[in-house]
Amino acid sequence: MTGTDSGGTGGAGRGTDGNERTFAALPPAQGRAFAQTWWGRAWLKALEDTALDLGQLKKGRKQARDGAVGAVSVRPGRITAVVRDRDGTAHRSDVVLQQLSTEEWDRFLDMVVERAGHIAALLDRDMPPHLVEEAASAGVELLPGIGDLEPECACDAWDLCLHTAALCYQVARLLDEDPFVLLLMRGRGERQLLDELQVRSARAARTRRGPGGGEGSGDEAADGSARIRADEAFAARDILPPLPPPPPVPQEPGPPPSLDTEAAAPPGIDADALEFLAADAAGRALRLLVDALSAGHERQPIERELTPGQDAVRLAGSCGDPLIAVRLAEGTGRQRAELDLAVEAWRHGGAAALAVLEEDWQPEPEALARAKADLAGAWEDGERPQVRAGVAGRWTVVGADVQLRYGRDGRWWPYRKVRGRWGAAGPSAADPASALAGVGVGVGVGA
Numbered sequence: 001m002t003g004t005d006s007g008g009t010g011g012a013g014r015g016t017d018g019n020e021r022t023f024a025a026l027p028p029a030q031g032r033a034f035a036q037t038w039w040g041r042a043w044l045k046a047l048e049d050t051a052l053d054l055g056q057l058k059k060g061r062k063q064a065r066d067g068a069v070g071a072v073s074v075r076p077g078r079i080t081a082v083v084r085d086r087d088g089t090a091h092r093s094d095v096v097l098q099q100l101s102t103e104e105w106d107r108f109l110d111m112v113v114e115r116a117g118h119i120a121a122l123l124d125r126d127m128p129p130h131l132v133e134e135a136a137s138a139g140v141e142l143l144p145g146i147g148d149l150e151p152e153c154a155c156d157a158w159d160l161c162l163h164t165a166a167l168c169y170q171v172a173r174l175l176d177e178d179p180f181v182l183l184l185m186r187g188r189g190e191r192q193l194l195d196e197l198q199v200r201s202a203r204a205a206r207t208r209r210g211p212g213g214g215e216g217s218g219d220e221a222a223d224g225s226a227r228i229r230a231d232e233a234f235a236a237r238d239i240l241p242p243l244p245p246p247p248p249v250p251q252e253p254g255p256p257p258s259l260d261t262e263a264a265a266p267p268g269i270d271a272d273a274l275e276f277l278a279a280d281a282a283g284r285a286l287r288l289l290v291d292a293l294s295a296g297h298e299r300q301p302i303e304r305e306l307t308p309g310q311d312a313v314r315l316a317g318s319c320g321d322p323l324i325a326v327r328l329a330e331g332t333g334r335q336r337a338e339l340d341l342a343v344e345a346w347r348h349g350g351a352a353a354l355a356v357l358e359e360d361w362q363p364e365p366e367a368l369a370r371a372k373a374d375l376a377g378a379w380e381d382g383e384r385p386q387v388r389a390g391v392a393g394r395w396t397v398v399g400a401d402v403q404l405r406y407g408r409d410g411r412w413w414p415y416r417k418v419r420g421r422w423g424a425a426g427p428s429a430a431d432p433a434s435a436l437a438g439v440g441v442g443v444g445v446g447a
Contacts, residue, residue, distance in 0.1 A: 019189030020075040021181070023174055024258050028067035035172040039127045039143060039182065043175055046144040047168045051160050060165020069170040071258060076187045079171055083163040093163040095171070096150040099187035100140060107138045109193075113200045122193075127179040142186060249290060253282035276324060280315060308332070310351050317343040337421065345424035349413070353424055356407045360392045363406060368393070371406045378433035385436065395432075402439060404432050414439040 035041040051057045063069070063083060070082040070090075077099045082090050100108070111134055112118040121128050127142075135142050151157070151164035174181050180190040188196075256278035259271040291297055306314065312332045316325050316339055329339040345357040363371060371393060378384070387395040393406035394415075401417035402425070411428035412435040429435040 019184055019192065020073065021184060021189070022257065023072045023074070025067070025070045025072075026170060026173060029065045029173065034061070034064070034169045035176055037127075037176045038129065039132070039179060040172045040176040042143045043182070044169070044172050046146065047149055047160075047165070049146045050149055051165070053159065056157075056160060056162050057165050059162035060160075060167075061169050063162055063166035064169035069166050072167070072170060072174065074171075074174070074181055074184055076184065079167060079185060081167050081170065083166050091154045091163045093154070093161075093167045094152040095164055095167055096152060097144055097148060097185050099185075104140045105188060108135050108140045108142075109196055109200055111135060111138050111140075113197060113204055119197060119201075122179065125178050125180075127182075142182065249293065250286065253279070253286045255279075256282060273327075276319065276321075280318060283318070304351070306351065310354060313339070313342045313346045313354055314350075317346050341421060341423045348424045348427045352407060352409055352411075353413065353428070356405050356413045356428075357424060361408060362391065363393045367406075367410070370410065374412070375432055378431050397436070402436065404435060 035044050048057060063086075068084045068086075070084075073080040078094055078096050080092065080094045083093045084090050112122075112131070118128075118131050121131060132142050149160075149168065151160045153161050153163045155161055155163055157164075171181070180193070183193060184190070256275050259265075259275055265271045309332050312328045316328045319325070325339060326336060329336045332339070334342065342354055342357060345353040349356075375384075375387065375395065385400075386398040387404065388398055389395055390403075395404045395406075397403065403415040403417070403422060405413045405415055407413055407428065409428075411430060412432045413428045414425045414435045415422045416425040416439060417423075426435070426438040429438060
């Protein structure tokens with residue numbers, strides 16, 4: 001199960017406060033109860049007490065158990081998923097739950113701050129009964145009651161149908177893992193709640209210490225919000241458990257989010273392309289993480305941002321799908337053969353190698369003089385291959401389909417002609433002799 005906070009994930013609309021989480025479709029739940037926790041069971045009790053047609057409820061439970069519920073989108077006041085019938089027909093199903101008012105949230109947050117154990121429990125993905133009981137005593141109902149779950153389904157059922165019932169059973173599994181899912185349905189996401197609790201905790205700590213924060217003390221910002229001193233925020237640290245150790249670096253990137261929700265993508269949106277880009281982004285993120293944690297990373301040069309044309313070549317080199325390669329070639333104005341040459345160059349040296357392949361540049365007189373000096377001094381007398389100077393810093397070995405190219409970085413790149421096209425044949429070298437030796441060209445060639 002995966003989830004992401006804050007709008008735009010999974011292709012669903014944002015919630016009213018910008019919070020949304022989308023959970024990938026869960027596997028079938030054969031042989032297990034849908035709810036293991038007491039709050040998950042309370043959710044199902046609200047569903048079962050509301051249902052007028054127990055037959056539909058039973059069918060929905062079986063649909064959920066068989067894995068007919070797609071990705072679930074959770075946002076304030078609403079949960080959404082596509083649910084399939086046994087014949088494969090897909091229906092968008094929603095369940096609406098009333099959000100808490102601003103006053104109710106204020107009462108709930110103040111109540112939570114009064115007891116550090118409440119915050120610790122939430123951070124541990126637990127919802128103890130006394131937290132819910134104390135919230136109810138403050139006039140805040142967190143768990144739904146009879147009639148609180150309002151179904152809406154594309155099958156046009158006027159009451160709870162098997163599709164919305166299946167969705168509710170699936171949500172019970174999500175609630176088991178994370179009670180913040182319920183709080184999000186009630187109107188506020190995890191990050192927003194924790195930020196508000198931190199502010200209120202610091203304010204309470206300041207109040208407990210006595211005078212010093214009254215009018216004229218500068219404890220309010222220009223917009224009227226609380227301005228919290230660093231020592232006051234630090235004093236509130238005891239209400240939170242210590243941070244856990246960082247998790248180990250994964251061996252491989254996780255799977256990208258599934259966009260197969262059985263609903264047609266909006267015009268102009270290519271779901272397959274988005275999934276490919278998401279998988280690529282996950283791979284790059286893992287590589288950056290590994291690099292950032294490696295010794296001496298702070299001394300490594302910062303990678304320059306790639307142009308769209310360069311990034312297209314990088315993408316083409318990282319995938320094995322010929323259809324994607326064709327689309328990348330079209331998108332960058334290249335023929336497929338030209339893209340293949342660009343990918344080969346990229347594999348030998350990234351953006352620098354691609355520039356040597358595709359850019360025509362004429363070395364300045366000083367750079368050209370250095371290149372000629374390199375050529376003259378790279379071999380002993382009588383061992384130098386015969387080369388013919390061309391344009392743009394290129395020298396072709398006479399009698400062989402091999403070429404040396406001088407890059408803007410002062411390095412030498414070996415090239416070989418294959419089927420009438422020049423293509424990168426290896427990595428760069430600091431001198432021309434080493435570059436040629438890397439492609440098997442040695443003493444006496446063309447002499």
